[in-house]
Amino acid sequence: MTKIIFMGTPDFSVPILEAVHNEYNVDLVVSQPDRPVGRKRILTAPPVAAAAKKLGIPVYQPENVSKEGLEIITQLNPDLIITAAYGQLLSEKVLNIPRLGAINVHASLLPKHRGGAPIHRSIIEGDEKTGVSIMYMAKTLDSGDIIAQKEIPILDEDSVGTMHDKLSYLGRDLLLEVLPSILNDTNHRTPQNHEEATFSPNILKSDEYVDFNRKAREVFNQIRGLNPFPGGYTLLDGKRLKLYASKITNEQTTEPAGKIIEITVDGFMVATKDELLLITEVQPAGKKRIQAVDFINNNPSYVGLVLGE
Known part of the structure; x- marks a missing residue:
């Protein structure tokens, strides 16, 4: 039976987690630790961790998964790691554990908009289109080989909120489309053109x-x-x-x-x-x-x- 670890944190990742678990069964969810939220600073679980608990999936929330989680992930011996907006870089030691590698659902048409705020930056920079990329993870941020991509237009009526939801569901559907070939190890992979890479760092004050x-x-x-x-x-x-x-x-x-x-x-x-x-x-x-x-x-x-x- 295929063993899958899912790593994600915000709302963007929830539909993707739910779909993968429904189709293939996720063995472990790794998410960021609970953080204080709101004016009253109430300790709150990230959306992916909360969703995993509702689904009955074991949840692990280390501050640094590459340092703290190596033993746990090694013991589970996953066939595949799937990440979607997890928020941490994975070390080569972690990336090398799963038999089929580690893949990521990224909210841009790579190599454009690598980094933590691709949806924000694509709109701020006036892009006419964006999309999602399913890619193999590599040591360098968002630089791995592309498995599949799908694009959609950015309309004047769109905001980060609308594009966030569109890309979340687009990423979910594209991942489900390509997962059978990934699990069979028959999928295609295309190296990125690193000379065309642009970066979209997290939004600053x-x-x-x-x-x-x-x-x-x-x-x-x-x-x-x-x-x-x-x-x-x-x-x-x-x-x-x-x-x-x-x-x-x-x-x-x-x-x-x-x-x-x-x-x-x-x-x-x-x-x-x-x-x-x-x-x-x-x-x-x-x-x-x-x-x-x-x-x-x-x-x-x-x-x-x-x-x-």
């Missing part, structure tokens, strides 16, 4: 600040590329204002970048380097997300102020 002194399309991409997590922000009247949604207007402007120009039925217009951008959803400091039109109608004196000052 500095990436969250929205600078309106850029073209409207760039600002639009950044806002939706941070929605719903972690959320982009600017400053308004000295207070932080999170920006969650906007719309391209194609209306040219010569007003100072960041200036709130007018109120509309859908929100408020802000000048960028070339065009007006309609802000449609915001979150004032210490409050809940609301429609931008409600926010600005409650604060009409903000019209004429410049965001970021």
Whole structure:
């Protein structure tokens, strides 16, 4: 009987775990340790660990699986390790344990967007398409041979939230499609062109600040590329204002970048380097997300102020 270890942490990985377990039976789930969450800092299990417990799968949550988990993984003697957004690099010793190797479900069309934030970066950088890659894991980050890929378009209506869900299910379906050949050791593998590699590191605090002194399309991409997590922000009247949604207007402007120009039925217009951008959803400091039109109608004196000052 085939033995499978699944390694994953966030919501992205849950549908993939559930599908693999339903079809093949997962023997062990490895996930990140429980972490404090929310303002009350309540110790909370990561989504994959919580899902595994509901499925009745044993769960192992080491701080560093390559250092702490070598003996456990060796004793289990898995045929295959499957990872999906696990969040840790695996050592060569771990990668060499399974008979059929270790594979990863990665949310980009490798070799583009290697790293921890491929979904965010693909939207922020204005990519017209993205996808998922099933790949063999290697010592260097996201550099292993490709087993299969599938692409989908990135629409203007998409955000990190929508693309996250689309790619999770796309990765699930593609993995189920290729797993039989992987388990039979008859699948194809294609080396990546490392010269074409680009990197998408995790989002930093500095990436969250929205600078309106850029073209409207760039600002639009950044806002939706941070929605719903972690959320982009600017400053308004000295207070932080999170920006969650906007719309391209194609209306040219010569007003100072960041200036709130007018109120509309859908929100408020802000000048960028070339065009007006309609802000449609915001979150004032210490409050809940609301429609931008409600926010600005409650604060009409903000019209004429410049965001970021």
